[in-house]
Amino acid sequence: MIKLGRDLxxxxxxxREYFFSERDLLDIWQAQRAMPTSSQGQAVNVKGFLSDVRLQRSLLSLSQKKRRGQ
Structure with missing residues (x-):
């Protein structure tokens, strides 16, 4: 579970302790689910949501980027 959480x-x-919120567990569960298919056998696109940790990391990385010309 920890490896899946770290990878995602x-x-x-x-x-040395790992903690999982309810949203983190739902993200992991969603990532492990098989892709649903339509009645014609084509894969259906299902969008997930960002966990709090992923959102925080994304916002942090965006705020730390240097602007061009500075």
Missing amino acids: GSCSRIG
């Missing part, structure tokens, strides 16, 4: 960015780590 769906867990928090403090020291």
Whole structure:
């Protein structure tokens, strides 16, 4: 579970301990589900949502990017 959480960015780590929110567990569960198919046998696109940790990391990386010309 920890490996899946780390790979998906769906867990928090403090020291050697890993913590999972309800949203993190739902992200992991969604990632492990088989892709649903339509009645014609084509894969259906299902959008997930960002976990709190992934959202925080994305916002942090966006705020740390240097602008061109500076």
